[in-house]
Amino acid sequence: MSRFGEVDDQYDPDELEQRVFEYWDDVDAYEQTVEHRSDGESFFFVDGPPYTSGSAHMGTTWNKSLKDVYLRYLRMQGYDVTDRPGYDMHGLPIETRVEERLGFENKKDIEEFGEENFIQECKDYANEQLEGLQSDFQDFGVWMDWDNPYKTLEPEYMEAAWWGFSNAADRGLVEQGHRSISQCPRCETAIANNEVEYEDVEDPSIYVKFDLAEREGSIVIWTTTPWTIPANTFVAVDEDGDYVGVRAEKDGEEELLYLADAKHEEVLKEGRYDDYEIVEELSGEELIGWSYEHPLAEEVPDHVDGEGVFEIYAADYVDTHGDGTGLVHSAPGHGEVDFERGRELGFPIFCPVGGDGVYTEEAGKYEGQFVKDADDEIMADLEDNGALLASGTVHHSYGHCWRCDTGILQIVTDQWFITITDIKDDLLENIEDSEWHPEWARDSRFRDFVEEAPDWNVSRQRYWGIPLPVWTPEDRDDDEDMIVIGTREELADRVDQDVDPEAVDLHKDTVDDLTITEDGTTYTRVPDVFDVWLDSSVASWGTLDYPSDDSRFDELWPADLILEAHDQTRGWFWSQLGMGTAALGESPYTEVLMHGHALMPDGRAMSKSKDILIDPHEAIDRHGRDVMRLFLLSNNPQGEDMRFDWDGMQTMENHLRTLWNVFRFPLPYMRLDGFDPQQTSLDEVDDALEPLDEWVLARLQSTKAEMTAHFEDFRQDKAVDALLEFVVEDVSRFYVQAVRERMWEEDDSASKQAAYATIYRVLRESVALLAPYAPFISEEIYGTLTGEDGFDTVHMEDWPDVDEHWVDEQLEEDVSLLRAIEEAGANARQQAGRKLRWPVPRVVVAADDERVVEAVERHTGLLEERLNAREIELVSPEDRWGELQYSAEADMSELGPAFGDRAGQVMNALNEARIDEPSLEALEDAVADVLEDDEELEESMVSFVTQTPDDIAGTAFGTDGDDRGVAYVDASLTADIESEGYAREVIRRVQEMRKDLDLDVEERIALDLEIDDDRVADLVAERTDLINEEVRADERRAVEDGHRKEWDVDGVTMEIALEALAAAEASE
RNA sequence: GGGCCAAUAGCUCAAUUAGGUUGAGCGCCACUCUGAUAAGGUGGAGGCUCUCGGUUCAAAUCCGAGUUGGCCCA
Known part of the structure; x- marks a missing residue:
């Protein structure tokens, strides 16, 4: 880019971003940036690998944008940053997608298709999906090492998992x-608890009577899974719970039922008993040891058998006030808690259900x-057996397979x-x-x-x-x-077959047939594959290709930073800690x-x-990459959710447009004057x-200091707020506006050069500060400002570091006071009905404190200028x-203690x-009625507030909510003021007409001015020179063919006509 | 059902660390300004600070119990 070259009039994100992409490509911007920091201190960032399914969504986009802003910031701070991106490419989600694609319904289809073929299909599919993510992330402007991502399906990475496991x-x-x-019967595999998704379904809800063996009556249990009854092994009670024996009558027959006191009414109602009577009250403890008969003993002849089965035991998972009856049907072959208690009690684990959810031979007739x-x-x-007390259905949430949505089954298997x-x-x-960040996420x-x-x-x-x-x-x-192999090398060494450690693809089809023979024993491989969470858990060394490449591990490990969403607390944050601790005894980050x-x-x-969803691509289409990134990055990253907001996007675009306008405003002048930074x-x-x-420049220093502090605190959102505040409020709305006239001066001057140098420094450092957030616009502005330099x-x-030379807190405070006064003055003007264009004879500043006096004394001239006041x-x-x-304003922190509950009234x-x-x-005196006899007001309780007289408009000004004084605008008129006021009205209208004609700023004109009101005409005539100079009119004469317009200026009709002189000459 | 986090203007969020008359930006309405400006300025409308209780002279803020949303767990 050439320095101070022509730039677009309008900020056009899409064109600009395409230009910058091409530019980056041309100059190898990423590679150069990495190289530039290659001697810096190492910073080991580890990318949490997104799962390769589909394209990037807003959450992934936020995540990668956050990573990008911190990585760019760290690079600018001089670090040599590890930025290898990763992809999580194994696992059930891809398998089920491929199964769908191939029209498979279960494992048999896969076996018929062939394991090797199926694995190849999965590999192809995962690679295909990866491309979409890769191109999305690059399109968002994220700078990572895209040519060299780590992929969990590559042998080096798989080896890292083996190594960790071994x-x-x-x-x-x-x-x-x-x-x-938790078993998915369709996928025929165990799935992790966090892969179980809960959905509301309708299930059976049955109350079953188990006949007592050595005494009269039955116990009542409740279940939503009748299919687990064949595996019943014992019944659990709450030792400390209250139970009752109830004699209940239905259709003339009487039964003795035992169940929790708190539940008996409800249960008997369910069973439609005509009448009942409590005949016994017992504690849970008294029930322990009672034996009962299996209600499906005949249907399931091979049911569990053993010492002490079919008896009542205490268990802490029983609640006499919750669902059910206070007596819990327990099948250690199924439920997790049942299993634990069953093992404690030493029972055989009976599970007559296969991995496909089908009853085995042990289930008898089923x-x-x-x-x-x-x-x-x-x-x-x-x-039929007379055991069903009641049956109905219940709506409850039940676990389903996260991938194929099949209801899961709790069964006991070998894992x-x-x-x-x-x-x-x-x-x-660890x-x-x-x-x-935030701390509570860790501690709470x-x-x-x-x-x-x-256990995992x-x-x-x-x-x-x-x-x-x-x-x-x-x-x-x-x-x-067992033999656990840690590396490909070790595999090649120990297996009976010939294996090339460099070439071996470690997937199931290649290792299934390998055997190991040692000391006369032949070993075969366990056919299972890893839970996909194990894959990413080794990312901290997998990223480094460790152990196959051991060149960086010692220096870099553990990771200096990881950055993910809160769902990873139970996911990757945990799996990495677990694996790091199990394999190396340390936290890997x-x-x-x-x-x-x-x-x-809408939340x-x-x-x-x-x-x-909101598709990031749509956000880019509407506002561009920089805007989307700025929006995302202006949100608090510490644990809190972010609502997407189109208005917020628009606001960010407006801010960038403001920056663009600030940037392009001085360029023509700098070019014209040959300014060399x-x-x-x-x-x-x-x-x-x-x-x-x-x-x-002072504001620039404090902005830098503030931003750096926020970045160190991982609050990039506050940092960018500070920057945008500076650019929009201080630079654009104040500095540029004030400095405009200096740049318009036709003659060269030291003051103009000073303004150039100032805005040049401000812009150049501002885009450096903005670069991590909005890399595209920053790049273009930077290139235009620096050219070859x-x-x-x-x-x-x-x-950018703080430059102590320019730090000036006093000046910052002065100007913030002046701006407050100016704002109040503008308000007062409006009240007085006097536009800023019209001068006022004087503004009275009533200062509340010495600090305000100092500020006004130091900058009286500036204040006059800003307020357009003669004095x-x-x-x-x-x-x-x-x-x-x-009147008085109360300080409640003083009034409260002094007046107690009457403080509000006094206020x-x-x-x-x-x-x-x-x-x-x-x-x-004025508030005497609310004060009691002995009460007095203290100086500290109140601050006095002025009330404005009618003829003069006054407005209080303040900083940070504290009143610092009042600005009074004297809006009285004199002939001189009217003269200037009307002249300015004329000037503005001529300028607008010049704009209508699209005249160049330098273009000279002939002006024709007729004013109906003689008095006003005379007043305006007094300022003829001013008008001519401002609108660049060289001639005052009748204009026949030019641009002509009639204006109404506060009731005075003015007719203005003008033509460009060059054009007039050409036509003559 | 349990844990954690959040709830403040139409929207996005500050103010909660250390209790003291609730603020900003955006949006809306009116007026105004404009030769860098899809800008700017001034004013206005808009708040039982989710609900209920408690502590306190005083609670958006502290405590307790709920409600709703998000995440995690069952």
Whole structure:
């Protein structure tokens, strides 16, 4: 880009961004930026790999934008940043998509299709999906190492998982065992608890009577899963609960039923009993040891058998006041808590259900039926056996497979675990080694989760995943004598077959057939693959390709920063901690930034499947990448959700447009004057700087300081607020407006050069500060400002440091006071009906404190200019200006303690009081009715407020909500003021007409002016020179063919005509 | 059902650390200004600070119980 080259009149995000993309490509901007920092201190960032399904949604976009802003910031701070992106490419979600694509219904279809083929399809699909994400992220302007992402399906990465797992095994933390797990009967695999999605469904709700074996009567249980009754092993009660025996009558027959006291009424109603009577009151403890008969003993002849089964036991999962009857049907072969209690009690674990949800032979007459389909038959059989007390249905939430939406079943199967419960203390200790933003996420949430985390079931009975690197002796499949392989090298060394460690693809189809023979024993591989959460859990070393590449691990590990949404507390934040601790004994990260989710504008969660979403591509189409990023990044990243908001997007676009206009305003002048920022640096023009130049430079310093502090605090949102406030409020609305006339001067001047140097510095540093947020517009502005003198890209710039030379707190405070006075003056003008165009003879500033006096004294000229006042009159705090009345404003922190519950009443009286003297005595008189005899007002309780006289308009001014004084505008008219006022009215209208004709700023004109009112005409004539100069009129004469318009100026008719002189000459 | 977080103007959010007359930006309405400006300025409308209780002279703020939303867990 050439320095001060022509730029677009209008900020056009789309064109600009395309231009910048091409430019980045031309100059290898990313590569240069990385290279530029290659000698810097290392910063190890680890990207949480998004799952490769579909395209980027708003949440992912927010996440990657946040990562981008911090990585760019860190680079500008000099760090050599690891920025390898990652993709999570294995797992059930992809398998089910591929199954859908191929029209498969279950595992048999896959087996027929062939494992190898199926794995290839999954690989292709995952790679395909990755492309969409890659191009989206790049399109959002995110700078990461896109040529070299880590992919969980690559051998180097899979090896990293093997290595981690084998490390855990070496530390004795890998174990195979029987557990109650959530099984998806369609996918025929265990799924993790956090993969279970709960949905409202209608299920059977039955009350079943279990006949007591050694005494009269039956106990009543309740269940929504009749299909688990065949596996019943015991019944649980609450030891401390209250139970009753009820003699109930229905259709003339009497029964003795036992159940919880709190539930008996409800249950008997369900059973439609005619009448009943409580005949016994017992504690749960008294029920313990009672034995009963299995209600389906005949239908399931091979039902569980063993010492102590079919008896009542205490269990802490029983509640006599909740759902059910206070007596809980317990089947250790199914439910998780049942399983735990069953094991404590030493019972055999009976589960007559296969991984496909079909009853096995052990289920007797139900063999071969899908369990849910058998519900009806089981209920019918219970009815026939006289065991069904009542049956109905219930709406409740029930777990479903996250991928295929099939209802899950709790069954007991053999699975492989990392026994993280053995290292709970280490885990809790390692939590302390990481700092979280926000802190409560770690201390209130993450720690709770870790404390209660069960062993990690890492095995899945599927195909598309990292195979478990576990080989077991041929004749057994448990964890005795297992061999766990840690690397490809080790695999090649130990297996019986020939394997090339460089070339081997570690997927299931290639390792399934490998065997190991050692000491005369042949080992075969456990056929399972890893839970996909294990894949990403090793990302902190997988990112570095460790262990196959060990060149960086020692220096970089653990990660300096990870940054994800709050759902990862139970996801990646946890899985990494678990794996890091199990494999290496340490937390794999030291800093966590946790953001929230992107919500719909109305606060609902976004959902792709329900088509409730804002597509980032639409946001880009409407406003551009910089705007979208700015919007996202202006939200608090610390744990809180963000509502998407189109108005907010528009506001950001407006801000960028303002920046664009600020940037392009001085360019024509700088070009015209041949301004060279290298020669005319700030140092060169130091002496010529005017107070406002020094002020805007001071503001720049405090903006930098503020931004850096916010960044260090992981509050990029506050940082960008500060920057935009500076650019929009201070630079655009104040500085540029004030400095305009200096730039218009036709002659060169030191003052003009000073203004150029100032705005040049301000713009150049501002775009550096903006660059991490809005990399495109920053790049274009930077390029135009620097030409050949800067880096090839703004992103190679250092983060701007505070330059002590320009820090000037006094000046900042002065100007904030002047601006407050100016604002009040504008208000007062409006009240007086006097436009800013018309001068006023004087403005009286009544200062409340010395600080205001100082500010006004130091900058009287500036204030006159800004207020368009001929004179500024200053009234010191100790003096007072005549003709004023006063009222009082109460300080509640003083009134409260002094007046107690009457403070409010006193406050109101003070507000309403009107007095001539601002004295406590006068005030006390005025509010005498609310004061009691012994009460007095104190100086500290009130501050006096002036009340404006009628002829003069006054408005209070203040800073940060504190009153600092009053600005009174004297709006009286004199002939001289009217003369200038009307002249300015003429000037403005001529300017507008010049604009109508699209005349160049320099273009000379001939002007024809006729004013109906003689008095006004004379007044305007007094300012002929001023008018001619301002509108660049060289001739005053009749204009025949020019642009002609009639204006009404406050009731005075003016006819104005003009033509361009060059055009007039050409036509003659 | 449990844990955590949030709830303040039509919208997005401050103010909560340390209790003291609730603020900004955007949007809306009116007026106004404009040779960098899809801008700017002034004013206005708009708030039982989610509800109910408690502590206190005084609560958006502290405490308790709810309601709604989000995340996580069951």
